[in-house]
Amino acid sequence: MTTSFIQETIPVRMREMGFGRNYHVQMRTLTIPANAIFVFPAFNTWLYCPYELLNTAVGITVESAYGILDSTGTGYNEQQFEHTGQVTITNTQPSPLTLTLMLAIPQVTKTKHQSQAKPEHGKAI
Amino acid sequence: MLSRQIRILKESFEVFRVEDRRTFDITLPCDVYKVVGINFVVNPGNGNWNKLLATPWPENTAGNISLRWHAPGDVFLQTTVALEMSYEMNHGPLGIVAPGGTLAKRTEFWYSGRNYRPIDVEIDSNHRVIHGFYKDVLNKLGRVEEAYTVHVYLYYERTGQ
Numbered sequence: 410m411t412t413s414f415i416q417e418t419i420p421v422r423m424r425e426m427g428f429g430r431n432y433h434v435q436m437r438t439l440t441i442p443a444n445a446i447f448v449f450p451a452f453n454t455w456l457y458c459p460y461e462l463l464n465t466a467v468g469i470t471v472e473s474a475y476g477i478l479d480s481t482g483t484g485y486n487e488q489q490f491e492h493t494g495q496v497t498i499t500n501t502q503p504s505p506l507t508l509t510l511m512l513a514i515p516q517v518t519k520t521k522h523q524s525q526a527k528p529e530h531g532k533a534i
Numbered sequence: 535m536l537s538r539q540i541r542i543l544k545e546s547f548e549v550f551r552v553e554d555r556r557t558f559d560i561t562l563p564c565d566v567y568k569v570v571g572i573n574f575v576v577n578p579g580n581g582n583w584n585k586l587l588a589t590p591w592p593e594n595t596a597g598n599i600s601l602r603w604h605a606p607g608d609v610f611l612q613t614t615v616a617l618e619m620s621y622e623m624n625h626g627p628l629g630i631v632a633p634g635g636t637l638a639k640r641t642e643f644w645y646s647g648r649n650y651r652p653i654d655v656e657i658d659s660n661h662r663v664i665h666g667f668y669k670d671v672l673n674k675l676g677r678v679e680e681a682y683t684v685h686v687y688l689y690y691e692r693t694g695q
Contacts, residue, residue, distance in 0.1 A: 425605045426605050426606045426607045427605070427606050455607075472555075474600040474602070474609045474612055474667060475600075475602065475609075475665070475667060476555070476557050476667050477555045477667075483551065484550075484551045484552070484553060484554045484555060485554070485555040485556070485557075486555070486556055486557060487557040489557065489667075493607070493609075494609060
């Protein structure tokens, strides 16, 4: 899942999951210390890992209940680029690593009352 | 429970290595109306069985499994897959919900073990794909790399019954 593919995927995925256009997109760049485990609380947040992460941050493992994204070892049959819930990010390297994530955060909106809604352009009330 | 006409959907996948992570998909048939039970069965290989039987108090967990809907994306079940010899009280699931619902603890559930209590989760016609994720514990405990198969049985009622 490349970065451009993520940009195309997020609107489709949000609409598919029933959020429509009611979401925020955020980019986070995390630095994980050497041989450290970082727990990222991504509740009510959808976390997308770009494919470039596999090449730029070799040694990073991202795991959640959705699956695993790992570039180092074997022992899995699929890379999972979409995560949510409690996401565990592990740096297995002896040096700090930086990784960039894209977050899609759904928002709960109230339905506008009809009297508060703006009239359409050129249309008489 | 079994007096009702219940269909069984089976999904199997093989685990190979220590702490092996396996993803799998379950596509529900178009006539699924209500899921009434899920059961996980693990048949460990000979090497793992011999080690387990030789251990006085063996571990009960074969692995951890999580199931989620493709849309709306909820993780609706996170539980441990128990070996046949284990007690069911040690393996209560986190919860199971209908698509789009809130994850909450429920006591009525079918899971691996010998506790057969029904669940009733109605399935909307829009939700047809379940993604699963399994993480091995059995090979890690036995310190062997032996392939074994995990079977997922999904019990459901058809529409129009």
